[in-house]
Amino acid sequence: MPFEYIACPNCGSKVKEYRNPLPTVDIIIEVAGGIVLIERKNEPYGWAIPGGFVDYGETLEAAATRESQEETALEVTNLRLLGCYSDPKRDKRCHTISTVFVAQADGTPQAGDDAAGLGVFPIDALPSPLCFDHAKILADYAATKKRA
Structure with missing residues (x-):
């Protein structure tokens, strides 16, 4: 079932609560010598492409630029789309859909x-x-790099 019922905080009526995937972005940042990866401070531990959740009212491109700055202190240029990844099991914490970008930085x-x-x-x-x-x-x- 894609939803559960919750009580409306104003009137107490039963309303549907939909469970939807959460939008995220990841950004492959090309710098001299390779790509930037972060070592995660929080679970799941390990290495990851910089990225995170899209804020309400934010475009995907703005989210990728913000996450790059927050996690790596780099200003990115030449932002371009690599693809979207939506496997419900891609993140064990919750169902996310990631839009992945590639960009350069100095x-x-x-x-x-x-x-x-x-x-x-x-x-x-x-x-x-x-x-x-x-x-x-x-x-x-x-x-994609090999094909270019």
């Missing part, structure tokens, strides 16, 4: 926000473990 990334650490890695020498479905996303990214 400068020295710094771990921020919910990042315990940060590194720049060549696409053929990624750290382990990778969180969520990021191994699949990065494999798709690598395949």
Whole structure:
């Protein structure tokens, strides 16, 4: 069943509460020497593409730019879409749909926000473990780079 019933806070009537996937963004940031990955401070632990939840009233592009700044201190340019990932099991915490972008950045990334650490890695020498479905996303990214 896609919804449950809850009580309206104003009148007490029974209303449907829909359970919908939550929108997220991930951003593959290309810098000299590779791509930026963060080491997560919170569960699930491991390495991840910088990203996070889209705020209400925010575009996907604005969310990707904001998350990049918050997690890596990098201003990104040339933002472009890689793809969307919607496997209900991609995040064990809840059902999310991620729109994944690729962009470039200059400068020295710094771990921020919910990042315990940060590194720049060549696409053929990624750290382990990778969180969520990021191994699949990065494999798709690598395949697009080979075709270019």
